[in-house]
Amino acid sequence: MLSELATELRQTLGLLHKRDIQPVARHLGAWVPDNTTQKPIWLGDDCAAIPDGEGYLLLAAEGMWSVLVETEPWFAGWCGVLVNVSDIYAMGGKPIAVVDALWSQSTDQAEQLWQGMQAASKAFNVPIVGGHTHCHSPYKALSVAILGRAQQLITSFNAQPGDTLLLVTDLKGQPHPKYPFWDAATMAEPQTLQAHLNLLPALAESGLCDAGKDISMGGLVGTLLMLLETSGCGAELDLEAIPCPSDLDFKQWLVSFPSYGFLLSVRPDCVEPIQQLFAPHDLVCTAIGQITPGHTLTLKSSAESTSFWDLSQESLTGFSPSHADRKHNPSNL
Numbered sequence: 001m002l003s004e005l006a007t008e009l010r011q012t013l014g015l016l017h018k019r020d021i022q023p024v025a026r027h028l029g030a031w032v033p034d035n036t037t038q039k040p041i042w043l044g045d046d047c048a049a050i051p052d053g054e055g056y057l058l059l060a061a062e063g064m065w066s067v068l069v070e071t072e073p074w075f076a077g078w079c080g081v082l083v084n085v086s087d088i089y090a091m092g093g094k095p096i097a098v099v100d101a102l103w104s105q106s107t108d109q110a111e112q113l114w115q116g117m118q119a120a121s122k123a124f125n126v127p128i129v130g131g132h133t134h135c136h137s138p139y140k141a142l143s144v145a146i147l148g149r150a151q152q153l154i155t156s157f158n159a160q161p162g163d164t165l166l167l168v169t170d171l172k173g174q175p176h177p178k179y180p181f182w183d184a185a186t187m188a189e190p191q192t193l194q195a196h197l198n199l200l201p202a203l204a205e206s207g208l209c210d211a212g213k214d215i216s217m218g219g220l221v222g223t224l225l226m227l228l229e230t231s232g233c234g235a236e237l238d239l240e241a242i243p244c245p246s247d248l249d250f251k252q253w254l255v256s257f258p259s260y261g262f263l264l265s266v267r268p269d270c271v272e273p274i275q276q277l278f279a280p281h282d283l284v285c286t287a288i289g290q291i292t293p294g295h296t297l298t299l300k301s302s303a304e305s306t307s308f309w310d311l312s313q314e315s316l317t318g319f320s321p322s323h324a325d326r327k328h329n330p331s332n333l
Contacts, residue, residue, distance in 0.1 A: 002306050005239075009219075009221055009251075009255065010308070014218045014222055014257070015222040025043070025318030025319045029043070031321070037051055042155075044226075044229070044317060044319025046087040046091050047059055047088060047093070055151040055152075056093070056153060057148070059145070059146070064076045066141065069113070069141060072179075074112045074113070074119075075186075076113060077114060077117040077119075077120070078186065079120075080120070080142050083257075085197070088148035090214035092205070093149055093150030095124070095147070096146075097127050097129040097147055099128070100117060100144045102133050102142050103137035104137060105140065109140060123188075124193060124197070151201070151205055154209055154211065154264070156213045157230050157321070159231035159291050160231075160265070162290070164266050165288055166285055166286065167243070168261070168264060168278060168283060169215070169243075169283070170258070170260040171243060173245070174247075180255050180256040182253070182256045182258040182259060182261075184258065196260055197260075199277060209270065209274060212227070214262055215257065219254050219256055220253075220255075221237070221308070224297060225311070231291075232295070233291050233293070234297060235292055237288060237299055239299060240300075240302065260283075271287060296308075
């Protein structure tokens with residue numbers, strides 16, 4: 001039953017971890033002023049978009065899941081670069097460079113983390129330019145930060161009621177044997193990876209899309225909730241419209257982090273040209289729902305529907321700028 005699926009999805013670890021962001025939102029607020037222009041730098045997006053001349057510097061960081069660092073160090077290193085690169089492209093930008101902070105008990109224990117980071121650096125053509133290394137730590141940990149640049153933004157603040165919700169992803173891959181990760185990247189050609197990612201800044205600069213988000217460890221449903229929270233909207237998600245890899249359970253797909261996955265909130269007249277942009281690359285770009293007024297995410301399947309989350313009653317990350325705060329469209333700063 002749909003209600004049972006909704007209950008299970010609400011208890012997934014990736015979604016619950018997003019609530020850990022709430023204290024940060026309480027401390028920082030919805031935005032901070034840019035030191036040069038005093039215009040707002042909005043918080044809660046995939047990257048901080050810092051006005052920089054005619055465009056934006058994009059700044060982001062990720063702390064890797066400790067279980068992954070302990071059990072799959074090469075993959076943790078790879079993902080440390082991948083997730084940051086994906087955040088930059090999700091906002092219509094291109095990465096410039098990454099830095100890392102690494103803790104381990106010895107240099108030997110750090111070796112696989114380094115090998116994973118270097119492999120991803122080459123695959124995505126993004127240099128590692130420095131950071132911090134501590135090899136006399138009582139534990140292993142990894143954090144990676146990235147700098148990028150965008151001319152035009154795709155942001156999670158711009159979804160509007162009436163928009164069509166598009167899922168963009170690559171179904172050619174394989175599930176990780178232990179963790180909710182759909183891997184369409186580690187075995188792919190670097191030229192293919194880079195070409196697929198470069199479609200996002202091309203999309204932003206075309207003016208066809210200004211709202212969207214990278215699908216994160218919260219999975220498709222959790223990422224949609226974050227998009228709705230920052231945009232101040234609701235949505236109806238049609239579960240039957242969501243394509244799923246043939247060898248993966250549908251519920252697992254809903255909570256997985258895809259190595260290439262984006263949710264786009266698109267004006268209806270832009271849907272077809274956007275689909276034409278992705279079609280030659282054998283990527284999925286399909287409508288899976290609609291942005292609605294209000295603050296509720298509704299799940300729909302056949303004639304059945306259920307209210308999954310009411311953001312007016314229960315926040316997720318806490319980054320929910322009021323309408324008054326958002327009167328200056330962040331993409332027009």
